[in-house]
Every structure is written in structure tokens, then in C-alpha cells.
Amino acid sequence: MIKVNENYLLLQSGYLFPEISRRVRAFTEKNPLAKVIRLGIGDVTEPLPPAIIDAMHKAVDNMAKRDSFKGYGPEQGYDFLTDAIIANDFASRGVSLATDEIFVSDGSKCDTGNFQEILGLDNVVAVADPVYPVYVDTNVMAGRAGNFDGKGRFTNIVYMPCTPDNNFVPALPKEKADIIYLCYPNNPTGAVATKEQLKMWVDYALKNKALILFDAAYEAFISDDNIPHSIYEIPGAKETAVEFRSFSKTAGFTGLRCAYTVVPKELKVWTKAGKEIELNPIWNRRHCTKFNGASYISQMAAAAVYTNEGKKQVRKIIDIYMSNAATIRKSLTTLGYEVYGGINAPYIWLKTPKKMTSWEFFDNLLSKANVVGTPGSGFGAAGEGFFRLSAFGSPANVAEAMERFKKI
Numbered sequence: 452m453i454k455v456n457e458n459y460l461l462l463q464s465g466y467l468f469p470e471i472s473r474r475v476r477a478f479t480e481k482n483p484l485a486k487v488i489r490l491g492i493g494d495v496t497e498p499l500p501p502a503i504i505d506a507m508h509k510a511v512d513n514m515a516k517r518d519s520f521k522g523y524g525p526e527q528g529y530d531f532l533t534d535a536i537i538a539n540d541f542a543s544r545g546v547s548l549a550t551d552e553i554f555v556s557d558g559s560k561c562d563t564g565n566f567q568e569i570l571g572l573d574n575v576v577a578v579a580d581p582v583y584p585v586y587v588d589t590n591v592m593a594g595r596a597g598n599f600d601g602k603g604r605f606t607n608i609v610y611m612p613c614t615p616d617n618n619f620v621p622a623l624p625k626e627k628a629d630i631i632y633l634c635y636p637n638n639p640t641g642a643v644a645t646k647e648q649l650k651m652w653v654d655y656a657l658k659n660k661a662l663i664l665f666d667a668a669y670e671a672f673i674s675d676d677n678i679p680h681s682i683y684e685i686p687g688a689k690e691t692a693v694e695f696r697s698f699s700k701t702a703g704f705t706g707l708r709c710a711y712t713v714v715p716k717e718l719k720v721w722t723k724a725g726k727e728i729e730l731n732p733i734w735n736r737r738h739c740t741k742f743n744g745a746s747y748i749s750q751m752a753a754a755a756v757y758t759n760e761g762k763k764q765v766r767k768i769i770d771i772y773m774s775n776a777a778t779i780r781k782s783l784t785t786l787g788y789e790v791y792g793g794i795n796a797p798y799i800w801l802k803t804p805k806k807m808t809s810w811e812f813f814d815n816l817l818s819k820a821n822v823v824g825t826p827g828s829g830f831g832a833a834g835e836g837f838f839r840l841s842a843f844g845s846p847a848n849v850a851e852a853m854e855r856f857k858k859i
Contacts, residue, residue, distance in 0.1 A: 458594045461605075467584050467829035468492050471813075478817055488852045490779075490840045491823040493638065493798070495703045497771060497845075499752075500764030503702060506755035510748040521747040526739045528555025528711065532750045535757040536711060540696065546683040552715050552731065554738050555745050555753075557708040559668050559697040563632075564589035565741075566664060566693060566712070569733050570630060571723070577609035577628035579621050581639055581827060581834030583666070586632040603832030612833045613640060619791065619800070620648050623655050631656065633682075634666035636673060639830045639839040640800040641776075641792015643678045649685045656691040660721065662730075663692040668710075671701040671769055673795045689715035693730075700797065700843070702756045702765050709749040772797050775849040776842035782853035797842040800827070812838050820855035 471491050479487060499507075513519035527533070533553040541548050556562050564585050567576075572595050578586050587608065590596045597607030604610055609628050611621030619642035620635075633652060635644040656663050663682065670680040682688045694713040698704040718730045755761045776793035783790045789802035803812040809826030816822050816838075827837030842849070 456592070458592050458596075461591050461596070461599055462588060463599060467825070470829075471823065471825065474813070475817065475823055482821075485821045487817075487821045487823060488844070488848045488855070489823045490842075490844055490849070490852055491825045493700065493841045493843055494705050495700060495772075495843045496848075497703055497768045499703050499707070500761065500768065502758055502761040502764050503752045503755045506751045507748055510751035514747070524744045524747055524750070526742055526744045527551065527735070528553060528745065529747070529750050529754075532754045533711075535754050536696075539757045541681065541683065544681060544684055546681060548683075548713065549716070551735075552713055554712045554714065554734065555750060556710050556712060556738075556742065557745050557749075558699065559666065559695040559710040559712075560585055562695050562710060562712045563664060563666055565737070566734070567593055567595070567630065569730075569737050570662070570720075574629035575607065575609060575627055577611055577624050577626075577631045578831075579613045579619075579633065579637070580604075580610040580832060581613060581830030581837070582632065583634060583638050584830065586664075587831075603828070603835075610831065610833070613637075613642070614833065615789075615791065618642060620644050623651065628659070629661050631661055631663050632666070633663055634668070636669040636678075636796035637792075637798075638666075638669065638796075639798055639825065639827065639834065640837075641794070641796040641798040642800075643673065643675070643795045645677065646679050646685060649679060649682055649688075653682070653685045653688045653691060657687055661691065662718075662720070663688075665692050665694045667694055668697040669700060669796050670696070671765075672773060672797050674773070675795055678795055683713070683715075689717045691718065693718065693734075698753050698756060701769070702753070702761075703768060704749070704753070707749050707752060709745050709753045771846065772842045775844060775846060778846070778849055778853060779840055779842060782856065786856060793842065799840045799842065801838050801840065803827075803836050803838050806836070809835055809838055815859060816856075819859045820852070822852045822855055 533550050537548050576590050596605035609624045609626045613619040613621050619640040665682040682692045697710040714731045714734045716731045719727050720730045779799045780790055780793040791800040793799040809828040813826045825839040827834030
């Protein structure tokens with residue numbers, strides 16, 4: 452008799468974004484003439500910059516010639532990309548990293564989910580609430596989360612409320628936590644963390660021998676010079692933090708797939724017997740065993756992001772999205788909404804009006820304005836009563852969506 456992994460049966464309803472797609476599909480089938488504007492799923496809309504396209508064409512041409520053809524590449528990534536990553540994303544900010552501390556992959560969503568696989572099941576996980584669903588769901592799948600309590604939470608996960616009162620940056624947990632997920636700039640709230648706030652977390656992790664899994668997928672959207680782009684800008688962080696980076700939102704790679712994870716060699720973990728070991732070679736073994744490397748074409752494209760032309764072109768696209776965010780913030784604030792985020796992040800987090808639930812507001816917005824957003828409750832219990840809008844749209848669609856908000 453084949454037995455299922457029963458942890459999967461603990462997952463609550465469908466994954467958030469497929470449920471959104473289901474509701475939108477049902478609406479459009481009944482209203483085929485409706486022009487639906489999607490500001491829900493954080494997918495980019497602007498085409499890839501010319502420098503990236505040129506690099507991809509060159510890579511394709513290389514694949515057509517025997518002397519430049521590429522088969523399996525290094526699982527950790529080609530040196531031409533990892534060297535560019537280190538020089539531009541870290542050395543430029545005073546952070547020293549070695550090539551074998553960078554692991555190129557096909558997405559940060561995959562990496563943040565996969566990383567918990569190399570950690571013991573008896574570790575206690577702490578997450579911000581609201582939170583990107585992958586952090587919780589992958590720990591449920593692994594059997595680390597406990598039982599669902601019927602109130603939006605799992606019994607073995609430490610939830611750290613993020614509210615307007617704490618500017619959506621959680622306080623240190625009172626409970627013991629071994630694995631801590633942090634995401635700044637934050638998805639879904641659009642909040643950012645200061646150096647002082649991140650130092651508080653690094654100090655906690657060092658004191659408690661905890662591991663911080665730091666998702667920095669949206670660091671390119673930071674405009675405030677006082678906000679750190681990497682947790683490694685904080686002294687001691689390389690001893691206690693793994694960092695995840697992505698080209699998906701930075702350079703529009705959602706359909707191209709390329710990202711990377713940083714695992715410093717200073718980072719230590721412990722066996723049940725108390726023996727101290729390096730985490731870097733463990734992740735390397737997992738990475739090499741289950742992954743054959745990101746494609747040569749996508750890595751050539753990613754390397755082009757760091758060229759002079761690539762930097763300029765990518766920045767123009769980021770500016771478009773952040774201009775959209777400013778339009779959304781200004782419009783909703785004028786309409787009387789309580790609005791957060793959208794300054795150093797491409798997400799706007801708003802309080803639902805008239806005490807509507809998150810899904811009630813979703814359905815109301817879709818039916819009356821034909822605009823799609825993301826219900827805050829899909830990100831956790833503390834997200835109930837809030838709603839996320841994405842700035843990843845065309846300026847024309849964003850402007851029209853804000854006009855439609857006046858209808859509700």
C-alpha cells in the first residue's frame with residue numbers, strides 16, 4: 452500500500468495565488484467583456500531590457516557552435532556571473548564574499564523553500580505575520596509546523612505579528628526560535644528594516660545559536676540610503692544568516708528564472724550531540740545532488756544586468772514600477788484609505804474599508820472595479836483586514852485602476 456506524506460494534508464485550502472486565479476477566471480467567464488486589471492500576483496509586465504536581450508542572443512549563438520556550446524555547467528553557477536554578483540551586490544557595499552559562498556539557482560522561491568530541507572525537524576520556526584506563504588507551507592510539508600489550530604496558524608510555528616504599531620517589523624520572539632524567516636523590503640507589507648532593527652535580529656541569532664533566512668528579493672527597490680540592501684551589512688551576520696536574492700523583480704526574470712543564495716562559510720550549525728559544523732558544504736551537497744544548475748542562457752542574461760548599459764536599463768524599469776507605487780499610494784490616500792509601503796518596495800499594503808474581510812474586499816473590488824489584488828489574510832492571520840496591491844503593471848493600467856477605485 453502506497454502511503455502519502457500526510458503533512459501535505461495539513462496544508463490549508465489551495466495555495467493563495469491559484470485561488471485568486473480561480474476566482475478571477477470564474478468572474479471573467481460570467482463577464483467576458485470586462486477588462487480586468489491585475490495588481491495581485493507580483494509578476495512583472497515590462498519587457499526585458501535590450502542589454503539582457505543582446506546577452507541572451509549571444510548565448511543562443513554560442514549554443515549553436517561546437518567550440519562555444521555549453522552542456523552541464525557548474526551547479527553553483529558560472530564564474531562570470533558569481534564574480535559579477537560579488538563585485539556589484541556586495542563588495543560595493545563593503546561586504547567580502549568568496550565565489551564558493553554564492554549558489555546560483557532558478558528562483559528564490561525555490562531556494563527559500565528548499566533550504567529548510569537541510570535543517571532538523573526539531574528546529575522551531577519563527578515567521579513574521581503576515582508572511583510570504585512559501586515560508587510556512589514548505590515547513591508544513593516537511594512536518595515541522597505541527598497542527599493547524601483553525602484560527603490561521605500552526606501550533607509549532609512562532610508567529611511574530613507585524614502591525615502598524617510596530618511599522619510591520621516584528622519584535623523579538625518570547626518563545627525559543629531556531630530558524631527565523633525575515634524578508635525586507637517586505638512582501639506583502641512593503642515595509643523596510645533599518646540597520647538598527649536588523650542588528651537586533653543578528654544579535655539575537657548569535658546569542659541563541661539561531662539561523663536567519665533573509666529574503667532580500669526586493670532590495671533593488673530601496674531608495675533610502677539609510678536602509679541596508681543586505682543583512683551582511685550588519686556586523687556578525689555572516690555567522691548567522693543566509694541571504695536569498697532574485698533577478699525576477701530586479702530585472703524582469705519572472706519568466707526567465709535566475710536567482711542566487713549566499714551561504715557564508717563562517718555560518719555554523721550543530722548536531723544533536725552538540726558538534727559544530729559548517730552549513731556551506733551541506734547546502735552545496737544538497738544543491739549538487741538535486742539541481743543541475745541554472746541554464747547558461749539565463750546566467751548570461753543575469754550577468755548583463757551588471758554591465759553599465761544593463762544597470763541603466765534595469766534602473767529605468769525599476770523607476771517605472773516605483774512611479775506606479777507612488778501613484779497608487781497618492782490615489783488611495785486621497786480616497787481616504789489607510790496605506791502603507793510603496794516607498795522602498797513595489798507593494799502597497801492597505802487597510803480594508805468598512806471592516807470588510809480581506810476576501811470580501813477582493814470580491815468587491817473585482818466585481819465593481821474589475822481590479823485584482825491580493826487578500827491580506829492569504830499571508831497569515833495578522834493580514835486579515837488588509838489588502839496588497841502590486842506596482843508591477845503598466846503605468847496606463849495602474850492609472851486606470853486608481854480611477855476605478857473611486858467606484859467602490
